Amino acid sequence: MHRVKTGIPGMDEILHGGIPERNVVLLSGGPGTGKSIFCQQFLFKGIEEYDEPGILIALEEHPVQIRINMEQFGWDVRKHEKEGKFAIVDAFTSGIGSAAKREKYIVRDPNDEMELIDVMKEAIEEIGAKRVGIDSVTTLYLNKPMMARKTVFLLKKVLAGLGCTALFVSQISVGERGFGGPGVEHAVDGIIKLDLDEIDGELKRSLIVWKMRGTSHSMRRHPFEITNKGIIVHSDKVLKM
Numbered sequence: 001m002h003r004v005k006t007g008i009p010g011m012d013e014i015l016h017g018g019i020p021e022r023n024v025v026l027l028s029g030g031p032g033t034g035k036s037i038f039c040q041q042f043l044f045k046g047i048e049e050y051d052e053p054g055i056l057i058a059l060e061e062h063p064v065q066i067r068i069n070m071e072q073f074g075w076d077v078r079k080h081e082k083e084g085k086f087a088i089v090d091a092f093t094s095g096i097g098s099a100a101k102r103e104k105y106i107v108r109d110p111n112d113e114m115e116l117i118d119v120m121k122e123a124i125e126e127i128g129a130k131r132v133g134i135d136s137v138t139t140l141y142l143n144k145p146m147m148a149r150k151t152v153f154l155l156k157k158v159l160a161g162l163g164c165t166a167l168f169v170s171q172i173s174v175g176e177r178g179f180g181g182p183g184v185e186h187a188v189d190g191i192i193k194l195d196l197d198e199i200d201g202e203l204k205r206s207l208i209v210w211k212m213r214g215t216s217h218s219m220r221r222h223p224f225e226i227t228n229k230g231i232i233v234h235s236d237k238v239l240k241m
């Protein structure tokens with residue numbers, strides 16, 4: 001079985017080699033836990049280290065801001081956009097504003113699932129994307145929780161058909177148990193939970209792989225750091241809560 005390397009130091013060790021190809025993985029966590037950075041690093045390292053093109057579906061942040069954020073970690077995505085190895089699908093601006101007019105892939109109504117899928121497919125096919133990040137999938141069903149399972153299954157079907165491996169960012173509240181609702185949790189192939197906990201007056205970051213179809217994986221909670229080069233996971237360390 002082919003595995004997709006995350007390219008995030010320490011993470012592939014925890015996943016016993018990487019994410020099984022075509023898995024859809026829920027990247028779940030509270031505010032500020034590092035979900036967006038994890039997702040961006042997965043896509044960027046995919047291009048730089050494994051020559052696997054990727055696309056990011058932006059639902060929560062302006063594409064211009066995403067490029068700025070990524071550049072802060074030294075990830076020059078504009079270069080890869082020009083080379084046709086990376087694309088941002090703008091499902092944030094609805095095409096409003098002068099900056100949005102310069103975006104190539106625009107979803108005017110993110111509530112329209114078919115429009116989102118059409119634009120996503122177009123971008124994947126043009127770029128030859130092997131990796132997809134959706135940030136966040138929660139945005140798609142925030143106002144219609146009954147639709148969460150259906151939406152996730154639909155996306156999963158499309159992405160698997162195109163041979164992509166995907167990270168779906170799932171936003172949960174501080175202290176919430178669970179990863180984004182039962183419909184979603186059972187539908188996805190994997191769940192990686194990112195946490196931020198106050199211990200002795202200090203916020204500590206950690207992550208745990210809750211499930212990953214098609215592979216064994218570490219069952220431990222590992223501390224990680226966000227540095228100016230991105231996320232580093234300490235696969236040799238365990239955080240006891």
Ligand SMILES: Nc1ncnc2c1ncn2[C@@H]1O[C@H](COP(=O)(O)OP(=O)(O)OP(=O)(O)O)[C@@H](O)[C@H]1O
Pocket residue numbers: 029030031032033034035036037038072171226227228
């Ligand atoms: N250069 C950096 N060095 C260290 N830590 C950083 C750096 N840039 C951002 N961070 C940390 O990353 C956090 C933001 O991470 P990220 O945007 O990935 O969170 P998120 O889980 O997507 O949050 P939300 O759901 O609120 O959008 C910041 O709150 C900050 O603690």
